[in-house]
Amino acid sequence: MSDKKIRSSSQLKTLREKHRDRQDSVKQWVTVCGGTGCRAYGCLKVSGALQDEIKSRGLDKEIQVRVTGCHGFCERGPLVVIQPSGVLYQKVKPGEVKEIVEETVIGSRVLDRLLYKHPTSGEKIILEKEVPFYQKQKRLIFGMNGLIDPTRIEDYIANDGYEALARILSGSKPEDVISLIKKANLRGRGGAGFPTGIKWEFCRASAGDVKYLICNCDEGDPGAYMDRSLLEGNPHLVIEGMLIGAYATGASKGYIYVRTEYPLAVLNASIAIEQAQERGFLGDNILGSDFSFDLEISKGAGAFVSGEETALIAAIEGRPPEPEVRPPYPVESGLYQKPTNINNVETWANVPWIVRNGAEAYAAIGTDGSKGTKIFSLVGKINNTGLVEVPMGMSLREIIYDIGGGIPDGREFKAVQTGGPSGGCIPKDLLDLPIDYESLLEAGSMMGSGGMIVMDENTCMVDVARYFLEFLRGESCGKCTSCREGIIAMHDILIKICAGRGEPADLDLLGEIAEAVKAASLCGLGTTAPQPVLSTLRYFRNEYEAHINDRRCPGGVCKELITYRIDPNACTGCMVCVRSCSVKAISGEKKQPHTLNAELCIKCGACREVCKFDAVIVE
Amino acid sequence: MNNEHTIGSVLVVGGGIGGMQSALDLAEAGFKVYLVDSSPAIGGTMAALDKTFPTNDCSMCIMSPKLVECGRHRNIEIITLADVKSCEGEPGQFKVRVEQLPRFVDAEKCTGCGLCVANCPVRNTPHFEQKAYSPPDLTDEERQKIDAILEPHRKNGGSIVSILQEIHDTFNYLPEHILNHVALAMDIPPSRIYNIVTFYKAFSLKPRGRHIITVCIGTACHVRGAPRILEELERALDIKAGETSEDRQFTLETVACLGACALGPIVVSNGEYKGNMTIVKSAKLISTFKQMEERAVNE
Numbered sequence: 056m057s058d059k060k061i062r063s064s065s066q067l068k069t070l071r072e073k074h075r076d077r078q079d080s081v082k083q084w085v086t087v088c089g090g091t092g093c094r095a096y097g098c099l100k101v102s103g104a105l106q107d108e109i110k111s112r113g114l115d116k117e118i119q120v121r122v123t124g125c126h127g128f129c130e131r132g133p134l135v136v137i138q139p140s141g142v143l144y145q146k147v148k149p150g151e152v153k154e155i156v157e158e159t160v161i162g163s164r165v166l167d168r169l170l171y172k173h174p175t176s177g178e179k180i181i182l183e184k185e186v187p188f189y190q191k192q193k194r195l196i197f198g199m200n201g202l203i204d205p206t207r208i209e210d211y212i213a214n215d216g217y218e219a220l221a222r223i224l225s226g227s228k229p230e231d232v233i234s235l236i237k238k239a240n241l242r243g244r245g246g247a248g249f250p251t252g253i254k255w256e257f258c259r260a261s262a263g264d265v266k267y268l269i270c271n272c273d274e275g276d277p278g279a280y281m282d283r284s285l286l287e288g289n290p291h292l293v294i295e296g297m298l299i300g301a302y303a304t305g306a307s308k309g310y311i312y313v314r315t316e317y318p319l320a321v322l323n324a325s326i327a328i329e330q331a332q333e334r335g336f337l338g339d340n341i342l343g344s345d346f347s348f349d350l351e352i353s354k355g356a357g358a359f360v361s362g363e364e365t366a367l368i369a370a371i372e373g374r375p376p377e378p379e380v381r382p383p384y385p386v387e388s389g390l391y392q393k394p395t396n397i398n399n400v401e402t403w404a405n406v407p408w409i410v411r412n413g414a415e416a417y418a419a420i421g422t423d424g425s426k427g428t429k430i431f432s433l434v435g436k437i438n439n440t441g442l443v444e445v446p447m448g449m450s451l452r453e454i455i456y457d458i459g460g461g462i463p464d465g466r467e468f469k470a471v472q473t474g475g476p477s478g479g480c481i482p483k484d485l486l487d488l489p490i491d492y493e494s495l496l497e498a499g500s501m502m503g504s505g506g507m508i509v510m511d512e513n514t515c516m517v518d519v520a521r522y523f524l525e526f527l528r529g530e531s532c533g534k535c536t537s538c539r540e541g542i543i544a545m546h547d548i549l550i551k552i553c554a555g556r557g558e559p560a561d562l563d564l565l566g567e568i569a570e571a572v573k574a575a576s577l578c579g580l581g582t583t584a585p586q587p588v589l590s591t592l593r594y595f596r597n598e599y600e601a602h603i604n605d606r607r608c609p610g611g612v613c614k615e616l617i618t619y620r621i622d623p624n625a626c627t628g629c630m631v632c633v634r635s636c637s638v639k640a641i642s643g644e645k646k647q648p649h650t651l652n653a654e655l656c657i658k659c660g661a662c663r664e665v666c667k668f669d670a671v672i673v674e
Numbered sequence: 675m676n677n678e679h680t681i682g683s684v685l686v687v688g689g690g691i692g693g694m695q696s697a698l699d700l701a702e703a704g705f706k707v708y709l710v711d712s713s714p715a716i717g718g719t720m721a722a723l724d725k726t727f728p729t730n731d732c733s734m735c736i737m738s739p740k741l742v743e744c745g746r747h748r749n750i751e752i753i754t755l756a757d758v759k760s761c762e763g764e765p766g767q768f769k770v771r772v773e774q775l776p777r778f779v780d781a782e783k784c785t786g787c788g789l790c791v792a793n794c795p796v797r798n799t800p801h802f803e804q805k806a807y808s809p810p811d812l813t814d815e816e817r818q819k820i821d822a823i824l825e826p827h828r829k830n831g832g833s834i835v836s837i838l839q840e841i842h843d844t845f846n847y848l849p850e851h852i853l854n855h856v857a858l859a860m861d862i863p864p865s866r867i868y869n870i871v872t873f874y875k876a877f878s879l880k881p882r883g884r885h886i887i888t889v890c891i892g893t894a895c896h897v898r899g900a901p902r903i904l905e906e907l908e909r910a911l912d913i914k915a916g917e918t919s920e921d922r923q924f925t926l927e928t929v930a931c932l933g934a935c936a937l938g939p940i941v942v943s944n945g946e947y948k949g950n951m952t953i954v955k956s957a958k959l960i961s962t963f964k965q966m967e968e969r970a971v972n973e
Contacts, residue, residue: 092934095947129936277892280933315839315876316929356835357875359930373833375873380728434894434935441936472893508893522896526930532873534727577728635954637909659909660902661953 060335062343064221067212074213082117083160085109086201088134090125090284091319097149098122098133104152105135109160118160121210124200124288124323127442128188131171136183136201143183144169174438174460188439191458193420195428196404197281197444200288205323208330211291217336219410220298224344229259232303236406238414240426245271245362245399246474246503247579248425248492254396257386258304261394268301268309268348269390269397271367272320275359276475277526279506281430281442282400286313287320289404290327294350296403298336299410301348304396309348310371314355325352359476359530363578364389364397366532377532378578399504401430421447425491433459435508436466445490452486455509467512469610470594474503476523476530477583479590480516499590501583515610516595517602521549523587531580538581541572545588553613557603566592611673614658618674621662623648625670632662632671685710685770687758690718694740701749709744710753710772717741809858810851819844820852824859834862834870838877847878875930883918883925885963887911888942892931895938903939904928906953910960923967924960 061067087093087102105120126134131145137159144155147169158164170179171186180186183201203210211217223232237252258266270293274282286293297309311328313321328350331337339347353371360366361376368390370376389395405427409417418426425447431454434440438460445454451471455461462468470480479500481488488494492502510519524546533539545568548561569585576582592599601607608616621632621641626648633641633649640656643649651662651671663671682705686697689711697709709716720726723733744750756774763769779790812820823840837856842848848871857864871877889895889904908914911924918925934940937949943959 091932092936095934095937095940095949129934132936274933275930277896277931278894278935280931280935283933316932353833354836354839355874356839356877357930358873370835371833373835373870375869432933432935434938435897440894440938475893506893508897510897514897519893519897522893529875536727637957657909659906659953660899661906661957664952665954 059333062335064225064342067217067221067342071212071215071218074209077209078213081119083140084119084121084138085155085160086121086123086136086138088124088126088128088132088201089122089205090129090132090288091280091317092125092129093132093134094319096132096146100149101133101135101147101152104149105156108152108156112156112161114161121204123203124205125284125442126201127197127284127444128186128439129442130438130440138202141182141184143171143181143186145171188441188443188458188460191449191453192444193428193446194444195408195420196285196292196401197430197442199292200284203289205288205290206326208291208327208334211289215411216291217295219407220295220302220336221342223299223302223410224342224346229303229305232299232410233259235414236303236409239409239417241402241405241409241417242425242492243399244401244405244429244504246477246501248502251398251402254386254398255300255304257384258306258394258396261387263394265308265391265393266304266306267390267393267395268297268304268306269364269367269371269395270297270309270311270400270403271362271364271397272311272313272317272400273355273362273367274314274317274400274504275362275530276477276504276506278434278472278508279432279475279504281432281505283317283320284442285400285404285430286311287317287323290324291331292407293324293400293403294327294331294336296406297350298341298348299406300396300398300403302346304394306396307348309350310353310390311350312353312355312361312367312371315357321352321354328352358532359526360532360578360580363580366578367397368395375532377534378580380577401505422489422491422493424493429490429502429505431505431507433507433509435472436462436511436514437509438463447491448489450487450489451481454490454507455486459509462509462511468509469512469514470510470516472500472508472510472519472587473506474501474586475506476527477501477579477586478503478506479586480510480519480594481590482594499593500586513610513612515553515608515612516591516598517549517552517608518610518612520587520591521546521553524549524584527580527584531584535576535578535581537572537575538577538584541568541576541581542584544568545572545585549588552599552602553608554615555602555606555613557599559603561603562592562596562599617658618653619651619656619658619660619662620653620672620674621649621651622670622672625668627668627670629667631665631667635661635665637661682706682766683708685758685768685772688718689713689716689744689752689754691720691737691740693718694737694744697750698740698743698747701747705749707747707750708753708772709750710756710758712755712757714755714777716744716752716754810854812851812855816852820855820859824856827860834860834867835874838867838871842877847881849881850879878925880918881922883922885923885944886925886927886942887944887959888927888929889915890930890932890934890938890940890942891928892933892935892938894931894935895940898938900939902953903941903951903956906956907941907960910957924963 087098102122109115109118133147135144135147158166165181172179199214233252233255241251242248272282272286311324337349355361358376361370363378364385365379366376385395420427428444428446430442430444432442443458470482472480481498481500485498495502528542528546531538531542548565551557569588572585573582598609601609611617628646630645638655638657640652641649684700684705685708686693687710689709697707701707720733720737726733756772759771759773761770827837853867857867891900911926913919913926915926915928939951941948941951
């Protein structure tokens, strides 16, 4: 037992078959989503209860409980899927576990109340794969997340894990791997979309005794979490991708850079690295070849700019993460002045699939310029919050309405924000836009790491622009004056507009500063920082004008421009809002319409939140 | 300066690098320039900088020719040790009152040889005062804790960021004397540690409260109403985001995104995720904590 190392691909094959047989011997297995989102719902209590229940019935030989990575359907967590039948139960509570085991696992009867209900038709859906949220997706990369336990390398191996690596190591030349990736036209999933194969080629061509690989999991875009879910849900996939990349580029040492806000991803990746070292997938003479590579984790500490590649290198070296002038590019002189190839988590995760299925199969998916699939995190004012993997070129409408289930409470869609703080807002009339790198750029936004924040009629676009600048104001490293001072100047103007003190000339000034910041800053953060302002100005100028000319906030968000009042016709006099008001601005008797004293009101919104009759009106 | 006849004079307030360059440009254009500075000499802060952005040139190399030129230029009159008291009028017609403090040295005769400074029994304090450095005092317990953190890093040459993270986890913040100790023990300048600490959001140089409340202000939480939740918590705790209450019971923090967007708006209270927060729930959360503390005090 002391030596678990696998020394050849035939040994790997034997091991895979052994684990497959072992898996087949289990009659049923119950998977519980153990992503960060579901953990916040308390899924570990559910999985614990399941284990206890099954053990107490003496069924633990035939029925296995598996805590997996994120399934993606975060809206309905905790998620429980019974395999192989594929029955999906959502919003499961620990108290319901007994019934699930008794009825569904043993009795093969479906519990109606735990099924997913279609938000519009009201129809109950039994099987996971038939849920519309999953139906339209194409889960090449993300699919395995729901099947395997990320802390068990055996699960990964049983699901064709490390097969791509074995195939590469038995006969392919590094140049072959690079040309394969180039043929598949895989582009960087971190945002800019640089062709991965070309980057690898540059790195391979650079002279250096040591070369490094870095996996960028800094994912600082607020509202995007697909990288985290991949790394915490299927870390071996990322490691395998990196191993293939290392073989192709000639790198001998790699780092996975993770934000500290993702403790579970750090933990699962560390476990995976340890297991891979133990099995000999990392270390010297991998699978009996003369290829050697090892990995290490480096933790960030909360700085958006450290996702920029030169800043990330500085962070790993222990310097303050300030971006540096390129060229030289990291592929020539990066970490410790050695050639360094940096790719995003999702990019690495795409690599094993391409090796296993071939470049043609991969290039057949997607649009002319953008191939394969992309994982988006669909969040904000949307019915089905979650991670969705779709082929490039799918329209926004399909993503938001068919997969996302539309906007809650039948409210009107206003815009979708993509690309994080560097991206822009896409309005309603572009809903049929097919999503790929080029189309998003044309629409004044960008792919970014794949955050999609949906906004409804109750969102103020000026406030959104102000929000992003506030974020960037704090995250600008301060090296370039244009970025440091320009963002502050734009932010100040937006605060002024949101407070109802804007002037018509402010809009031109905003545009002017934005262009200057864009032109004069060094790194991606600065050059794209004005993007939220420019794109909202482009599509929602009317909202800016409403703030400035009419002193009105159409979204009902900007505090200085709104007032609260109670609709006497809708108010039933239930007294709930009276009790919720912390400044005693609402008065009234039971069963009599209440009144709100606007002078005392601090516009905190508590009354509107508690009112069940929509009697609190914001204008 | 396309004017055919450049007449009149200009007053430049502040003799730093910007002021000097403006004065030189204007003087070259034919204006009479008064260059006013409140310190005994022009030059400003730039002299204290090592390198400059974006070319990484040495700042004195950029500055000294300009200093000399300003001093020599016939159109520039330098007025040091002076403050602008008032400014009236409109463009083209300003009247400025400048108050100059006495220098007690005849500027015409002084060559700047430095002898009087060296021989003055009552020295002036230098401009850039440096603190005397002494090794920090640590209690035995602190020393034990910090050594336990540093030991494995000494062997592996680990990065300073992970050392700081471990200290932050152990002490709940980054105490100054501990950082000084780290600087000494790891042979890293304290300024560099300070640079890194202030760069990252996850580090606090001030002691934090017993209860740490973190509000996610990611975009998804923002559009779902996180700002109102944060305001309510600020009101209930009577502190602003990033602050600690006076009794050190509570620290209110924000985080850029937790990636649990389905639960937004989300608040983390002592590590526990509270999803779908409302204003009413936030108020209740704080009042429950406060009741708990009161009960603890009474018992």
